[in-house]
Amino acid sequence: MENLLSRHRNLTVLVLVLFVQVVGLAVQVKRPTEGGSARLLRVWAVSAVTPLEKGVVHSRSWFGGVWRNYFDLRNVRKENQGLRDENQRLRLEAVRLAEDASQARRLQALLAFKEQYIEQTLAAQVISTTGSEFSRGIYIDKGTRDGVGVDMPVITPEGIVGKVFRTYPGSSLVLEINDPSSGAGVILDKSRLQGIVKGNAEGETLVQNIMAEEQVEVGERVLTSGGDRIFPKGMPVGVVSSVTRDKRKDMFLTVRVKPAANLNRLEEVLVITRITEKPPEIDNTGPRQRAADIRAERLPQVPPKPPETTAGAKPGTPGAAGAAAGNAVPPTGAPATIVKPPVTATQTPPGSEPKLSTKPPAAATRQTPSASEPKPSTMKPPAQKPPATGPGTPAAVDAAGKPAVKPTVPPATKDKPRP
Amino acid sequence: MTVSYTSREQIEVYRFNVGAAVGIPLIAVLLQAFIPIYLPVFRVFDLPLLVTIFFAVSRRSPVTGLLAGGAIGLFQDSLAPHNPLGLYGIAKTIVGYAASSLGVKIDVDNPGTRLILTFVFYLLHHTIYFVVARGLVQQQDLQWRWTYMLIAALANAILAIPIFAFLDRFKRRA
Numbered sequence: 001m002e003n004l005l006s007r008h009r010n011l012t013v014l015v016l017v018l019f020v021q022v023v024g025l026a027v028q029v030k031r032p033t034e035g036g037s038a039r040l041l042r043v044w045a046v047s048a049v050t051p052l053e054k055g056v057v058h059s060r061s062w063f064g065g066v067w068r069n070y071f072d073l074r075n076v077r078k079e080n081q082g083l084r085d086e087n088q089r090l091r092l093e094a095v096r097l098a099e100d101a102s103q104a105r106r107l108q109a110l111l112a113f114k115e116q117y118i119e120q121t122l123a124a125q126v127i128s129t130t131g132s133e134f135s136r137g138i139y140i141d142k143g144t145r146d147g148v149g150v151d152m153p154v155i156t157p158e159g160i161v162g163k164v165f166r167t168y169p170g171s172s173l174v175l176e177i178n179d180p181s182s183g184a185g186v187i188l189d190k191s192r193l194q195g196i197v198k199g200n201a202e203g204e205t206l207v208q209n210i211m212a213e214e215q216v217e218v219g220e221r222v223l224t225s226g227g228d229r230i231f232p233k234g235m236p237v238g239v240v241s242s243v244t245r246d247k248r249k250d251m252f253l254t255v256r257v258k259p260a261a262n263l264n265r266l267e268e269v270l271v272i273t274r275i276t277e278k279p280p281e282i283d284n285t286g287p288r289q290r291a292a293d294i295r296a297e298r299l300p301q302v303p304p305k306p307p308e309t310t311a312g313a314k315p316g317t318p319g320a321a322g323a324a325a326g327n328a329v330p331p332t333g334a335p336a337t338i339v340k341p342p343v344t345a346t347q348t349p350p351g352s353e354p355k356l357s358t359k360p361p362a363a364a365t366r367q368t369p370s371a372s373e374p375k376p377s378t379m380k381p382p383a384q385k386p387p388a389t390g391p392g393t394p395a396a397v398d399a400a401g402k403p404a405v406k407p408t409v410p411p412a413t414k415d416k417p418r419p
Numbered sequence: 420m421t422v423s424y425t426s427r428e429q430i431e432v433y434r435f436n437v438g439a440a441v442g443i444p445l446i447a448v449l450l451q452a453f454i455p456i457y458l459p460v461f462r463v464f465d466l467p468l469l470v471t472i473f474f475a476v477s478r479r480s481p482v483t484g485l486l487a488g489g490a491i492g493l494f495q496d497s498l499a500p501h502n503p504l505g506l507y508g509i510a511k512t513i514v515g516y517a518a519s520s521l522g523v524k525i526d527v528d529n530p531g532t533r534l535i536l537t538f539v540f541y542l543l544h545h546t547i548y549f550v551v552a553r554g555l556v557q558q559q560d561l562q563w564r565w566t567y568m569l570i571a572a573l574a575n576a577i578l579a580i581p582i583f584a585f586l587d588r589f590k591r592r593a
Contacts, residue, residue: 045497
Protein backbone atom coordinates (compact mmCIF):
# COMPACT_ATOMS: atom_id res chain seq x y z
CA MET A 1 0.00 0.00 0.00
CA GLU A 2 2.78 2.40 0.93
CA ASN A 3 4.58 1.51 -2.27
CA LEU A 4 1.48 2.25 -4.28
CA LEU A 5 1.05 5.64 -2.65
CA SER A 6 4.67 6.63 -3.10
CA ARG A 7 4.65 5.45 -6.70
CA HIS A 8 1.60 7.56 -7.42
CA ARG A 9 2.55 10.36 -5.10
CA ASN A 10 1.32 13.14 -7.38
CA LEU A 11 -2.02 11.52 -7.97
CA THR A 12 -2.43 10.82 -4.26
CA VAL A 13 -1.81 14.45 -3.39
CA LEU A 14 -4.28 15.54 -6.08
CA VAL A 15 -6.99 13.23 -4.76
CA LEU A 16 -6.33 14.35 -1.22
CA VAL A 17 -6.49 18.06 -2.06
CA LEU A 18 -9.64 17.58 -4.11
CA PHE A 19 -11.24 15.52 -1.37
CA VAL A 20 -10.59 18.23 1.21
CA GLN A 21 -12.09 20.88 -1.05
CA VAL A 22 -15.14 18.79 -1.92
CA VAL A 23 -15.79 18.11 1.77
CA GLY A 24 -15.36 21.83 2.44
CA LEU A 25 -17.85 22.62 -0.29
CA ALA A 26 -20.34 20.10 1.05
CA VAL A 27 -20.11 21.62 4.50
CA GLN A 28 -20.70 25.13 3.14
CA VAL A 29 -23.65 24.00 1.02
CA LYS A 30 -25.18 22.21 4.00
CA ARG A 31 -24.66 25.19 6.30
CA PRO A 32 -24.75 28.27 4.09
CA THR A 33 -24.40 30.69 6.99
CA GLU A 34 -21.28 32.75 6.99
CA GLY A 35 -19.45 31.41 9.96
CA GLY A 36 -16.32 29.67 11.09
CA SER A 37 -13.25 29.25 8.96
CA ALA A 38 -14.90 30.18 5.64
CA ARG A 39 -15.73 33.62 6.97
CA LEU A 40 -12.20 33.92 8.32
CA LEU A 41 -10.64 33.07 4.96
CA ARG A 42 -12.77 35.65 3.21
CA VAL A 43 -11.82 38.29 5.77
CA TRP A 44 -8.14 37.51 5.25
CA ALA A 45 -8.41 37.61 1.49
CA VAL A 46 -10.38 40.86 1.44
CA SER A 47 -8.08 42.44 4.03
CA ALA A 48 -5.07 41.54 1.88
CA VAL A 49 -6.54 43.04 -1.25
CA THR A 50 -8.45 46.07 0.06
CA PRO A 51 -5.54 48.33 1.13
CA LEU A 52 -3.83 47.91 -2.24
CA GLU A 53 -7.01 48.62 -4.16
CA LYS A 54 -7.86 51.60 -1.98
CA GLY A 55 -4.38 52.97 -2.56
CA VAL A 56 -4.67 52.61 -6.32
CA VAL A 57 -8.19 54.04 -6.53
CA HIS A 58 -7.51 56.98 -4.24
CA SER A 59 -4.29 57.94 -5.94
CA ARG A 60 -6.03 57.70 -9.29
CA SER A 61 -8.84 59.96 -8.14
CA TRP A 62 -6.30 62.38 -6.63
CA PHE A 63 -4.48 62.70 -9.92
CA GLY A 64 -7.82 62.91 -11.72
CA GLY A 65 -8.88 65.69 -9.35
CA VAL A 66 -5.69 67.65 -9.99
CA TRP A 67 -6.26 67.33 -13.70
CA ARG A 68 -9.89 68.40 -13.51
CA ASN A 69 -9.26 71.27 -11.10
CA TYR A 70 -6.26 72.88 -12.70
CA PHE A 71 -5.93 71.87 -16.30
CA ASP A 72 -9.23 70.85 -17.71
CA LEU A 73 -11.13 74.15 -17.38
CA ARG A 74 -11.51 74.89 -21.05
CA ASN A 75 -15.18 74.07 -21.37
CA VAL A 76 -16.33 75.45 -18.07
CA ARG A 77 -17.93 78.59 -19.48
CA LYS A 78 -19.97 76.68 -21.99
CA GLU A 79 -20.88 74.07 -19.42
CA ASN A 80 -21.88 76.80 -17.01
CA GLN A 81 -24.26 78.29 -19.54
CA GLY A 82 -25.74 74.87 -20.21
CA LEU A 83 -26.22 74.26 -16.51
CA ARG A 84 -27.93 77.63 -16.10
CA ASP A 85 -30.39 76.77 -18.83
CA GLU A 86 -30.98 73.37 -17.34
CA ASN A 87 -31.45 74.89 -13.92
CA GLN A 88 -34.09 77.18 -15.32
CA ARG A 89 -35.90 74.33 -16.99
CA LEU A 90 -35.72 72.19 -13.86
CA ARG A 91 -37.07 74.95 -11.71
CA LEU A 92 -40.09 75.27 -13.92
CA GLU A 93 -40.59 71.55 -13.72
CA ALA A 94 -40.09 71.58 -9.97
CA VAL A 95 -42.89 74.09 -9.52
CA ARG A 96 -45.26 71.86 -11.41
CA LEU A 97 -44.14 68.78 -9.51
CA ALA A 98 -44.38 70.55 -6.18
CA GLU A 99 -48.06 71.16 -6.87
CA ASP A 100 -48.60 67.48 -7.63
CA ALA A 101 -46.55 66.44 -4.64
CA SER A 102 -48.43 68.64 -2.21
CA GLN A 103 -51.70 67.27 -3.49
CA ALA A 104 -50.41 63.72 -3.12
CA ARG A 105 -49.21 64.45 0.39
CA ARG A 106 -52.60 65.78 1.38
CA LEU A 107 -54.25 62.65 0.09
CA GLN A 108 -51.70 60.42 1.79
CA ALA A 109 -52.24 62.23 5.06
CA LEU A 110 -55.96 61.64 4.73
CA LEU A 111 -55.29 57.93 4.40
CA ALA A 112 -52.75 57.89 7.26
CA PHE A 113 -50.23 56.68 4.73
CA LYS A 114 -46.61 56.38 5.87
CA GLU A 115 -43.89 57.40 3.50
CA GLN A 116 -40.29 56.27 3.45
CA TYR A 117 -37.67 58.97 3.53
CA ILE A 118 -33.97 58.57 2.86
CA GLU A 119 -32.58 60.21 5.93
CA GLN A 120 -28.87 59.49 5.68
CA THR A 121 -26.54 58.38 2.93
CA LEU A 122 -22.86 57.61 2.83
CA ALA A 123 -20.77 58.24 -0.27
CA ALA A 124 -18.42 55.41 -1.13
CA GLN A 125 -15.90 54.72 -3.84
CA VAL A 126 -15.84 51.51 -5.82
CA ILE A 127 -12.46 49.88 -5.32
CA SER A 128 -12.86 46.59 -7.19
CA THR A 129 -15.18 44.01 -8.63
CA THR A 130 -15.46 40.41 -7.46
CA GLY A 131 -13.10 39.27 -10.19
CA SER A 132 -15.50 36.52 -11.23
CA GLU A 133 -17.28 36.43 -14.56
CA PHE A 134 -20.15 34.47 -13.03
CA SER A 135 -21.15 37.07 -10.50
CA ARG A 136 -21.84 40.78 -10.49
CA GLY A 137 -20.60 42.50 -7.40
CA ILE A 138 -18.41 45.39 -6.38
CA TYR A 139 -16.31 46.21 -3.35
CA ILE A 140 -16.67 49.70 -1.87
CA ASP A 141 -14.23 51.47 0.42
CA LYS A 142 -16.66 51.80 3.33
CA GLY A 143 -17.29 49.06 5.86
CA THR A 144 -18.58 48.39 9.36
CA ARG A 145 -16.28 51.07 10.75
CA ASP A 146 -18.21 53.64 8.70
CA GLY A 147 -21.61 52.32 9.73
CA VAL A 148 -22.35 50.16 6.71
CA GLY A 149 -24.50 47.12 7.43
CA VAL A 150 -25.75 44.10 5.53
CA ASP A 151 -28.82 44.67 3.29
CA MET A 152 -28.39 48.41 3.09
CA PRO A 153 -29.45 49.73 -0.33
CA VAL A 154 -26.80 51.17 -2.61
CA ILE A 155 -27.76 53.75 -5.21
CA THR A 156 -26.42 56.36 -7.60
CA PRO A 157 -28.26 59.56 -8.53
CA GLU A 158 -29.44 57.75 -11.68
CA GLY A 159 -30.92 54.70 -10.01
CA ILE A 160 -30.43 51.73 -7.74
CA VAL A 161 -27.25 49.67 -7.85
CA GLY A 162 -27.81 46.82 -5.42
CA LYS A 163 -27.55 46.02 -1.76
CA VAL A 164 -24.76 45.38 0.71
CA PHE A 165 -24.12 41.67 0.79
CA ARG A 166 -21.14 41.32 3.13
CA THR A 167 -19.35 43.78 5.34
CA TYR A 168 -15.77 43.94 6.51
CA PRO A 169 -14.15 46.52 8.77
CA GLY A 170 -12.86 48.73 5.95
CA SER A 171 -14.84 47.59 2.94
CA SER A 172 -18.12 46.03 1.86
CA LEU A 173 -19.28 43.77 -0.90
CA VAL A 174 -22.28 45.07 -2.84
CA LEU A 175 -24.37 42.63 -4.85
CA GLU A 176 -25.57 44.39 -7.99
CA ILE A 177 -29.12 44.02 -9.29
CA ASN A 178 -27.87 42.14 -12.37
CA ASP A 179 -26.36 39.33 -10.30
CA PRO A 180 -28.22 36.01 -10.62
CA SER A 181 -28.70 35.74 -6.88
CA SER A 182 -29.91 39.29 -6.30
CA GLY A 183 -33.52 40.43 -6.14
CA ALA A 184 -35.50 43.62 -5.65
CA GLY A 185 -39.22 44.30 -5.70
CA VAL A 186 -40.17 46.51 -8.64
CA ILE A 187 -43.22 48.05 -10.21
CA LEU A 188 -43.71 49.09 -13.83
CA ASP A 189 -44.52 52.76 -14.02
CA LYS A 190 -47.41 52.74 -16.50
CA SER A 191 -48.95 49.30 -16.22
CA ARG A 192 -48.42 49.17 -12.43
CA LEU A 193 -47.42 45.51 -12.70
CA GLN A 194 -45.25 44.25 -9.90
CA GLY A 195 -42.37 41.83 -10.22
CA ILE A 196 -38.90 40.97 -9.03
CA VAL A 197 -35.82 42.28 -10.74
CA LYS A 198 -32.94 39.81 -10.99
CA GLY A 199 -29.84 39.22 -13.04
CA ASN A 200 -28.84 36.28 -15.14
CA ALA A 201 -25.54 34.61 -15.98
CA GLU A 202 -24.97 36.98 -18.90
CA GLY A 203 -25.23 39.98 -16.60
CA GLU A 204 -28.60 41.11 -17.96
CA THR A 205 -31.26 42.57 -15.70
CA LEU A 206 -34.69 40.92 -15.92
CA VAL A 207 -38.06 41.45 -14.31
CA GLN A 208 -39.56 38.14 -13.31
CA ASN A 209 -43.01 36.96 -12.29
CA ILE A 210 -44.98 38.90 -14.90
CA MET A 211 -47.68 36.81 -16.50
CA ALA A 212 -47.62 36.28 -20.26
CA GLU A 213 -51.03 37.86 -20.85
CA GLU A 214 -49.98 41.21 -19.40
CA GLN A 215 -49.11 44.14 -21.65
CA VAL A 216 -45.66 45.57 -21.07
CA GLU A 217 -44.30 48.28 -23.34
CA VAL A 218 -40.70 48.74 -24.33
CA GLY A 219 -39.44 51.98 -22.84
CA GLU A 220 -41.67 51.77 -19.79
CA ARG A 221 -39.96 52.91 -16.61
CA VAL A 222 -39.26 50.40 -13.84
CA LEU A 223 -39.29 51.67 -10.26
CA THR A 224 -38.73 50.06 -6.90
CA SER A 225 -41.97 48.93 -5.28
CA GLY A 226 -40.73 49.04 -1.70
CA GLY A 227 -42.10 45.55 -1.18
CA ASP A 228 -38.70 44.05 -0.44
CA ARG A 229 -38.30 46.31 2.61
CA ILE A 230 -34.79 47.20 1.40
CA PHE A 231 -35.17 49.82 -1.31
CA PRO A 232 -37.43 52.81 -0.68
CA LYS A 233 -40.42 52.96 -2.97
CA GLY A 234 -40.25 54.86 -6.25
CA MET A 235 -36.53 54.80 -6.97
CA PRO A 236 -35.60 54.37 -10.63
CA VAL A 237 -34.42 50.90 -11.59
CA GLY A 238 -34.30 51.28 -15.37
CA VAL A 239 -36.41 51.09 -18.51
CA VAL A 240 -37.83 48.07 -20.27
CA SER A 241 -35.58 47.24 -23.21
CA SER A 242 -37.30 44.12 -24.56
CA VAL A 243 -40.25 41.87 -23.80
CA THR A 244 -40.36 38.21 -24.86
CA ARG A 245 -42.11 35.09 -23.73
CA ASP A 246 -40.10 33.05 -21.20
CA LYS A 247 -38.62 30.03 -22.98
CA ARG A 248 -38.61 27.82 -19.93
CA LYS A 249 -41.74 29.01 -18.20
CA ASP A 250 -44.22 29.68 -20.96
CA MET A 251 -46.80 31.40 -18.77
CA PHE A 252 -44.40 34.22 -17.84
CA LEU A 253 -42.78 37.07 -19.73
CA THR A 254 -39.07 37.76 -19.91
CA VAL A 255 -38.82 41.50 -19.43
CA ARG A 256 -35.31 42.81 -19.98
CA VAL A 257 -34.42 46.06 -18.29
CA LYS A 258 -31.72 48.54 -19.11
CA PRO A 259 -30.57 49.66 -15.66
CA ALA A 260 -30.80 53.38 -14.95
CA ALA A 261 -27.45 53.31 -13.17
CA ASN A 262 -24.55 52.35 -15.40
CA LEU A 263 -23.61 49.16 -13.59
CA ASN A 264 -20.62 48.57 -15.81
CA ARG A 265 -18.94 51.81 -14.94
CA LEU A 266 -19.55 52.55 -11.31
CA GLU A 267 -16.97 54.66 -9.58
CA GLU A 268 -18.89 56.34 -6.76
CA VAL A 269 -22.06 55.15 -5.08
CA LEU A 270 -24.26 56.15 -2.16
CA VAL A 271 -25.11 53.73 0.62
CA ILE A 272 -28.44 54.52 2.26
CA THR A 273 -27.63 54.09 5.90
CA ARG A 274 -30.92 55.29 7.36
CA ILE A 275 -34.48 55.26 6.11
CA THR A 276 -37.32 56.60 8.19
CA GLU A 277 -41.02 56.04 7.85
CA LYS A 278 -43.32 58.86 8.75
CA PRO A 279 -46.57 60.33 7.61
CA PRO A 280 -46.16 63.03 4.99
CA GLU A 281 -45.93 66.59 6.19
CA ILE A 282 -48.30 69.01 4.60
CA ASP A 283 -46.77 72.40 4.11
CA ASN A 284 -49.42 74.99 3.55
CA THR A 285 -47.27 77.86 4.70
CA GLY A 286 -45.95 80.56 2.53
CA PRO A 287 -46.98 81.91 -0.79
CA ARG A 288 -46.74 79.58 -3.71
CA GLN A 289 -44.31 80.23 -6.45
CA ARG A 290 -45.64 80.10 -9.94
CA ALA A 291 -43.99 79.12 -13.15
CA ALA A 292 -44.76 82.55 -14.58
CA ASP A 293 -42.80 84.16 -11.77
CA ILE A 294 -39.76 82.09 -12.54
CA ARG A 295 -40.01 83.06 -16.17
CA ALA A 296 -40.30 86.69 -15.09
CA GLU A 297 -36.97 86.42 -13.31
CA ARG A 298 -35.28 85.99 -16.65
CA LEU A 299 -36.46 89.42 -17.73
CA PRO A 300 -34.17 92.40 -17.22
CA GLN A 301 -34.69 94.05 -13.87
CA VAL A 302 -34.28 97.58 -12.65
CA PRO A 303 -31.40 97.77 -10.21
CA PRO A 304 -32.72 98.55 -6.76
CA LYS A 305 -32.16 101.76 -4.96
CA PRO A 306 -29.37 101.59 -2.42
CA PRO A 307 -30.89 100.59 0.91
CA GLU A 308 -31.43 103.27 3.44
CA THR A 309 -28.99 102.40 6.15
CA THR A 310 -30.82 104.20 8.85
CA ALA A 311 -31.11 101.03 10.89
CA GLY A 312 -27.39 100.98 11.40
CA ALA A 313 -26.75 97.93 9.31
CA LYS A 314 -23.20 97.77 8.08
CA PRO A 315 -22.48 96.32 4.70
CA GLY A 316 -21.13 92.83 4.95
CA THR A 317 -22.83 91.87 8.16
CA PRO A 318 -25.39 89.11 7.87
CA GLY A 319 -28.17 91.26 9.08
CA ALA A 320 -27.21 93.91 6.64
CA ALA A 321 -27.20 91.43 3.86
CA GLY A 322 -30.72 90.45 4.71
CA ALA A 323 -31.77 94.05 4.98
CA ALA A 324 -30.05 95.07 1.81
CA ALA A 325 -31.76 92.27 0.00
CA GLY A 326 -35.02 93.72 1.08
CA ASN A 327 -35.71 90.74 3.30
CA ALA A 328 -36.59 92.80 6.26
CA VAL A 329 -37.62 90.49 9.03
CA PRO A 330 -39.09 92.20 11.98
CA PRO A 331 -37.70 91.52 15.40
CA THR A 332 -39.30 88.66 17.22
CA GLY A 333 -42.80 89.51 18.16
CA ALA A 334 -43.09 92.32 15.68
CA PRO A 335 -45.96 92.31 13.26
CA ALA A 336 -45.17 89.99 10.42
CA THR A 337 -44.81 91.97 7.30
CA ILE A 338 -42.60 90.15 4.93
CA VAL A 339 -41.36 92.13 2.03
CA LYS A 340 -39.93 90.35 -0.90
CA PRO A 341 -37.86 92.09 -3.51
CA PRO A 342 -37.29 90.92 -7.03
CA VAL A 343 -34.89 88.06 -6.61
CA THR A 344 -32.23 89.19 -9.01
CA ALA A 345 -32.18 92.81 -8.20
CA THR A 346 -29.91 92.92 -5.19
CA GLN A 347 -27.32 90.28 -5.95
CA THR A 348 -26.85 90.63 -9.66
CA PRO A 349 -24.96 93.44 -11.26
CA PRO A 350 -26.81 95.12 -14.08
CA GLY A 351 -26.25 93.50 -17.38
CA SER A 352 -25.26 90.12 -16.04
CA GLU A 353 -27.33 86.93 -15.94
CA PRO A 354 -30.02 86.91 -13.31
CA LYS A 355 -29.03 84.78 -10.35
CA LEU A 356 -31.40 81.95 -9.64
CA SER A 357 -31.97 80.32 -6.36
CA THR A 358 -31.26 76.60 -6.43
CA LYS A 359 -33.47 75.93 -3.50
CA PRO A 360 -36.62 74.00 -4.31
CA PRO A 361 -39.68 76.16 -4.51
CA ALA A 362 -41.35 74.74 -1.43
CA ALA A 363 -38.29 75.37 0.69
CA ALA A 364 -37.67 78.68 -0.93
CA THR A 365 -41.04 79.95 0.18
CA ARG A 366 -40.72 78.69 3.72
CA GLN A 367 -40.12 81.51 6.17
CA THR A 368 -38.15 81.67 9.38
CA PRO A 369 -40.01 80.61 12.51
CA SER A 370 -40.16 84.10 13.95
CA ALA A 371 -42.03 85.45 11.00
CA SER A 372 -45.69 84.70 10.94
CA GLU A 373 -47.34 83.20 7.92
CA PRO A 374 -46.79 85.54 5.04
CA LYS A 375 -49.70 85.99 2.76
CA PRO A 376 -49.47 87.27 -0.75
CA SER A 377 -51.75 90.13 0.18
CA THR A 378 -49.30 91.38 2.82
CA MET A 379 -46.46 91.74 0.36
CA LYS A 380 -45.17 95.13 -0.44
CA PRO A 381 -42.65 96.33 -2.92
CA PRO A 382 -39.22 97.37 -1.72
CA ALA A 383 -40.06 101.04 -1.83
CA GLN A 384 -42.66 100.55 0.90
CA LYS A 385 -40.61 98.33 3.14
CA PRO A 386 -40.44 99.04 6.82
CA PRO A 387 -37.16 100.01 8.42
CA ALA A 388 -34.60 97.24 8.23
CA THR A 389 -33.70 95.35 11.33
CA GLY A 390 -30.37 95.79 12.91
CA PRO A 391 -27.41 93.62 12.14
CA GLY A 392 -27.50 90.10 13.45
CA THR A 393 -31.23 89.86 13.91
CA PRO A 394 -31.58 86.18 14.82
CA ALA A 395 -34.52 85.53 12.59
CA ALA A 396 -32.76 86.95 9.60
CA VAL A 397 -29.58 84.93 9.88
CA ASP A 398 -29.15 81.19 9.65
CA ALA A 399 -26.40 79.07 11.16
CA ALA A 400 -24.00 79.74 8.30
CA GLY A 401 -24.38 83.44 8.68
CA LYS A 402 -26.42 83.78 5.51
CA PRO A 403 -29.79 85.43 5.35
CA ALA A 404 -32.27 82.86 6.56
CA VAL A 405 -35.01 84.31 4.46
CA LYS A 406 -34.26 83.45 0.90
CA PRO A 407 -35.17 86.02 -1.65
CA THR A 408 -38.22 84.72 -3.35
CA VAL A 409 -40.27 86.01 -6.18
CA PRO A 410 -43.44 87.77 -5.18
CA PRO A 411 -46.60 87.05 -7.04
CA ALA A 412 -47.04 89.40 -9.92
CA THR A 413 -47.95 92.44 -7.90
CA LYS A 414 -49.01 95.55 -9.63
CA ASP A 415 -46.37 97.77 -8.12
CA LYS A 416 -43.42 95.49 -8.80
CA PRO A 417 -40.77 97.53 -10.58
CA ARG A 418 -40.44 96.60 -14.18
CA PRO A 419 -38.32 98.13 -16.88
CA MET B 420 1.79 26.61 -35.18
CA THR B 421 3.46 23.43 -34.00
CA VAL B 422 3.47 21.57 -30.77
CA SER B 423 7.03 20.45 -30.38
CA TYR B 424 7.83 17.46 -28.25
CA THR B 425 11.08 17.45 -26.37
CA SER B 426 13.14 14.70 -24.83
CA ARG B 427 13.41 14.54 -21.08
CA GLU B 428 17.03 15.67 -21.23
CA GLN B 429 16.01 18.94 -22.86
CA ILE B 430 13.37 19.82 -20.30
CA GLU B 431 14.37 22.55 -17.96
CA VAL B 432 12.77 23.06 -14.61
CA TYR B 433 12.44 26.60 -13.38
CA ARG B 434 11.90 28.05 -9.98
CA PHE B 435 10.76 31.43 -8.75
CA ASN B 436 11.82 33.52 -5.79
CA VAL B 437 9.34 33.92 -2.97
CA GLY B 438 8.44 37.47 -3.95
CA ALA B 439 7.46 36.44 -7.46
CA ALA B 440 5.72 33.25 -6.32
CA VAL B 441 3.50 35.18 -3.91
CA GLY B 442 3.34 38.55 -5.63
CA ILE B 443 2.44 37.48 -9.16
CA PRO B 444 -0.73 35.53 -8.20
CA LEU B 445 -1.72 38.31 -5.80
CA ILE B 446 -1.30 40.95 -8.49
CA ALA B 447 -3.19 38.75 -10.97
CA VAL B 448 -6.19 38.45 -8.62
CA LEU B 449 -5.99 42.16 -7.86
CA LEU B 450 -5.97 43.18 -11.51
CA GLN B 451 -8.76 40.75 -12.26
CA ALA B 452 -10.89 42.48 -9.66
CA PHE B 453 -9.75 46.01 -10.41
CA ILE B 454 -9.60 46.42 -14.18
CA PRO B 455 -13.31 45.62 -14.90
CA ILE B 456 -14.30 48.79 -13.01
CA TYR B 457 -12.90 50.82 -15.89
CA LEU B 458 -12.95 48.19 -18.64
CA PRO B 459 -15.99 45.92 -18.21
CA VAL B 460 -15.02 43.70 -21.14
CA PHE B 461 -12.00 42.56 -19.13
CA ARG B 462 -14.30 40.16 -17.26
CA VAL B 463 -13.82 37.76 -20.13
CA PHE B 464 -10.18 37.21 -19.12
CA ASP B 465 -9.08 35.02 -16.27
CA LEU B 466 -5.66 36.27 -15.20
CA PRO B 467 -5.45 33.95 -12.16
CA LEU B 468 -5.97 31.00 -14.49
CA LEU B 469 -3.20 32.20 -16.80
CA VAL B 470 -0.86 32.56 -13.85
CA THR B 471 -1.80 29.08 -12.62
CA ILE B 472 -0.99 27.59 -16.02
CA PHE B 473 2.26 29.53 -16.26
CA PHE B 474 3.51 28.43 -12.83
CA ALA B 475 2.45 24.84 -13.41
CA VAL B 476 4.15 24.44 -16.76
CA SER B 477 7.29 26.24 -15.62
CA ARG B 478 7.80 24.31 -12.42
CA ARG B 479 6.88 21.03 -14.09
CA SER B 480 6.07 19.56 -10.70
CA PRO B 481 2.48 18.29 -10.47
CA VAL B 482 2.31 18.65 -6.70
CA THR B 483 3.53 22.26 -6.81
CA GLY B 484 1.20 22.96 -9.73
CA LEU B 485 -1.90 21.62 -8.03
CA LEU B 486 -1.12 23.32 -4.74
CA ALA B 487 -0.47 26.64 -6.46
CA GLY B 488 -3.68 26.25 -8.49
CA GLY B 489 -5.67 25.36 -5.39
CA ALA B 490 -4.35 28.34 -3.43
CA ILE B 491 -5.01 30.82 -6.25
CA GLY B 492 -8.50 29.37 -6.78
CA LEU B 493 -9.40 29.61 -3.11
CA PHE B 494 -8.17 33.20 -3.04
CA GLN B 495 -10.40 34.00 -6.01
CA ASP B 496 -13.34 32.20 -4.35
CA SER B 497 -12.98 34.26 -1.24
CA LEU B 498 -13.58 37.47 -3.19
CA ALA B 499 -16.64 36.21 -5.11
CA PRO B 500 -19.97 36.97 -3.41
CA HIS B 501 -21.79 33.67 -3.50
CA ASN B 502 -19.08 31.20 -4.36
CA PRO B 503 -18.60 28.69 -1.61
CA LEU B 504 -14.86 28.30 -1.05
CA GLY B 505 -13.67 25.55 -3.36
CA LEU B 506 -15.46 26.23 -6.65
CA TYR B 507 -12.52 27.93 -8.34
CA GLY B 508 -10.24 26.01 -5.98
CA ILE B 509 -11.18 22.59 -7.37
CA ALA B 510 -11.10 23.77 -10.98
CA LYS B 511 -7.68 25.39 -10.66
CA THR B 512 -6.26 22.48 -8.66
CA ILE B 513 -7.04 20.12 -11.54
CA VAL B 514 -5.77 22.59 -14.14
CA GLY B 515 -2.56 23.08 -12.17
CA TYR B 516 -2.02 19.34 -11.96
CA ALA B 517 -2.80 18.74 -15.63
CA ALA B 518 -0.68 21.66 -16.86
CA SER B 519 2.38 20.62 -14.89
CA SER B 520 1.96 16.97 -15.93
CA LEU B 521 1.81 18.09 -19.53
CA GLY B 522 4.71 20.49 -19.04
CA VAL B 523 6.93 17.53 -18.31
CA LYS B 524 6.13 16.04 -21.70
CA ILE B 525 6.08 18.97 -24.12
CA ASP B 526 8.00 22.14 -24.84
CA VAL B 527 5.92 24.84 -23.28
CA ASP B 528 8.18 27.76 -24.19
CA ASN B 529 6.87 27.83 -27.72
CA PRO B 530 4.19 30.50 -28.27
CA GLY B 531 2.12 28.11 -30.39
CA THR B 532 2.11 25.53 -27.63
CA ARG B 533 1.17 28.17 -25.12
CA LEU B 534 -1.74 29.32 -27.25
CA ILE B 535 -3.16 25.82 -27.60
CA LEU B 536 -2.48 24.91 -23.96
CA THR B 537 -4.26 27.97 -22.66
CA PHE B 538 -7.19 27.47 -25.00
CA VAL B 539 -7.64 23.86 -23.86
CA PHE B 540 -7.09 24.56 -20.18
CA TYR B 541 -9.54 27.46 -20.22
CA LEU B 542 -12.24 25.14 -21.50
CA LEU B 543 -11.23 22.44 -19.02
CA HIS B 544 -11.30 24.93 -16.16
CA HIS B 545 -14.77 26.20 -17.02
CA THR B 546 -16.11 22.72 -17.61
CA ILE B 547 -15.00 21.66 -14.14
CA TYR B 548 -16.37 24.87 -12.64
CA PHE B 549 -19.69 24.35 -14.38
CA VAL B 550 -19.99 20.70 -13.33
CA VAL B 551 -19.14 21.42 -9.70
CA ALA B 552 -21.37 24.51 -9.55
CA ARG B 553 -24.36 22.74 -11.07
CA GLY B 554 -23.81 19.34 -9.48
CA LEU B 555 -22.50 20.08 -6.01
CA VAL B 556 -23.53 23.64 -5.24
CA GLN B 557 -26.84 23.60 -7.13
CA GLN B 558 -26.26 26.88 -8.93
CA GLN B 559 -28.98 26.21 -11.45
CA ASP B 560 -28.88 29.72 -12.88
CA LEU B 561 -25.52 28.99 -14.45
CA GLN B 562 -25.85 28.33 -18.17
CA TRP B 563 -23.27 26.83 -20.46
CA ARG B 564 -22.77 29.12 -23.46
CA TRP B 565 -20.69 27.53 -26.20
CA THR B 566 -20.12 30.64 -28.26
CA TYR B 567 -19.09 32.70 -25.28
CA MET B 568 -16.81 29.95 -23.97
CA LEU B 569 -15.00 29.52 -27.28
CA ILE B 570 -14.50 33.25 -27.77
CA ALA B 571 -13.34 33.65 -24.18
CA ALA B 572 -10.96 30.71 -24.50
CA LEU B 573 -9.45 32.19 -27.64
CA ALA B 574 -9.16 35.64 -26.05
CA ASN B 575 -7.39 34.17 -23.03
CA ALA B 576 -5.10 32.11 -25.24
CA ILE B 577 -4.06 35.21 -27.19
CA LEU B 578 -3.52 37.23 -24.03
CA ALA B 579 -1.46 34.38 -22.58
CA ILE B 580 1.31 34.79 -25.15
CA PRO B 581 2.49 38.30 -24.12
CA ILE B 582 1.81 37.62 -20.46
CA PHE B 583 3.83 34.42 -20.43
CA ALA B 584 6.62 36.20 -22.30
CA PHE B 585 6.62 38.88 -19.61
CA LEU B 586 6.52 36.36 -16.77
CA ASP B 587 9.44 34.46 -18.30
CA ARG B 588 11.66 37.21 -16.91
CA PHE B 589 10.98 36.01 -13.39
CA LYS B 590 12.04 32.45 -14.09
CA ARG B 591 15.29 31.08 -12.71
CA ARG B 592 16.84 27.80 -13.58
CA ALA B 593 16.51 25.31 -10.77
